[in-house]
Amino acid sequence: MSGxxxxxxxxxIGKVLAGNINAYSYLVDMHKDKAFNLAFRxxxxxxxxxxxxxxxxxxxxxxxxxxxxxxxxxxxxxxxVYNTAISLxxxxxxxxxxxxxxxADVIDFLSYNPNTGDAVTEFRNSLVSFALLKITEEERALIxxxxxxxxxxxxxxxxxxxxxxxxxxxxxxxxxxxIEIISKVEKKNMIYYE
Amino acid sequence: xxxxxxxxxEILRKYINSDSIExxxxxxxxxxxxxxxxxxxxxxxxxxxxxxxxxxxLVSTVITAALLAALIFIPAGQSGTISQLVLKYIxxxxxxxxxxxxxxxxxxxxxGWFSYAVIGIILLAFFDRALSGLFRRxxx
Numbered sequence: 001m002s003g004x005x006x007x008x009x010x011x012x013i014g015k016v017l018a019g020n021i022n023a024y025s026y027l028v029d030m031h032k033d034k035a036f037n038l039a040f041r042x043x044x045x046x047x048x049x050x051x052x053x054x055x056x057x058x059x060x061x062x063x064x065x066x067x068x069x070x071x072x073x074x075x076x077x078x079x080x081v082y083n084t085a086i087s088l089x090x091x092x093x094x095x096x097x098x099x100x101x102x103x104a105d106v107i108d109f110l111s112y113n114p115n116t117g118d119a120v121t122e123f124r125n126s127l128v129s130f131a132l133l134k135i136t137e138e139e140r141a142l143i144x145x146x147x148x149x150x151x152x153x154x155x156x157x158x159x160x161x162x163x164x165x166x167x168x169x170x171x172x173x174x175x176x177x178x179i180e181i182i183s184k185v186e187k188k189n190m191i192y193y194e
Numbered sequence: 195x196x197x198x199x200x201x202x203x204e205i206l207r208k209y210i211n212s213d214s215i216e217x218x219x220x221x222x223x224x225x226x227x228x229x230x231x232x233x234x235x236x237x238x239x240x241x242x243x244x245x246x247x248x249x250x251x252l253v254s255t256v257i258t259a260a261l262l263a264a265l266i267f268i269p270a271g272q273s274g275t276i277s278q279l280v281l282k283y284i285x286x287x288x289x290x291x292x293x294x295x296x297x298x299x300x301x302x303x304x305x306g307w308f309s310y311a312v313i314g315i316i317l318l319a320f321f322d323r324a325l326s327g328l329f330r331r332x333x334x
Binding site: 028029033037041046053065124147149175 | 199202203205206207208209210211214215216217218219222223225226227229230231233234239242246
């Protein structure tokens, strides 16, 4: 289904509430990537992210009648994904990663990809994924919502239940931590690109 | 955002952007929908959906049935059941309810119980609005 054909969240919600379960697949299709990405950034692996995002869609379906449309469906779904992912991460054993644990250097990426620009982009993506694993799950969620989903601090506050001021403070700290990790790995790899 | 924050923000922007989001795996929608269909067809979900859809008439039926049962079966002392007591009370309602003076409107020729019925209907209408607001609050 293309975005052009999509008739809006409230249209499909109405259909589902009227008893057409299949209409829910349009909502899943429209929001799956963003929901999955948020779950992935918080959990740090694809298997758990898939489980979390599926659980979140299922929870949303069960509670759809109670959804008051005060916020958008996306914000509401994000809140469910956020809470489900945070609970999962907190319930599992924590492991601490060292900078040396970063699995590759830029040379590896260059050897796989002769295009320097693409290799650098891939390297940066991996480095960010690694850096995200070294900060807390809450900070990961904030960074993901702010940078990947381009949500403003008010929307993030609504999704996470953290006050707007606190979101700003936590984002500032998370940003600083990530930059510190990135610069350490880059120093280790002696990377000096623009 | 101050100058330092903006600088750090710009650095991070180079690394993270909305184009590099991790996409859901192949078949995600169909897998999710399969789980949802199984859940929707489960007896618990079916009962929950039924209760959700018909909760207003169900609640009022249950309350009415409970009140009727109480009236019929609960004894109100040695003389008989509550229903007999209530009937007796209604019979004496002219004494126990406040007297409404209709002499100011001599042209109106209504039975005595009519003014009580009108007040009762108005009170019930308010009660209905309050209950309706309470139950419909959760609807989309």
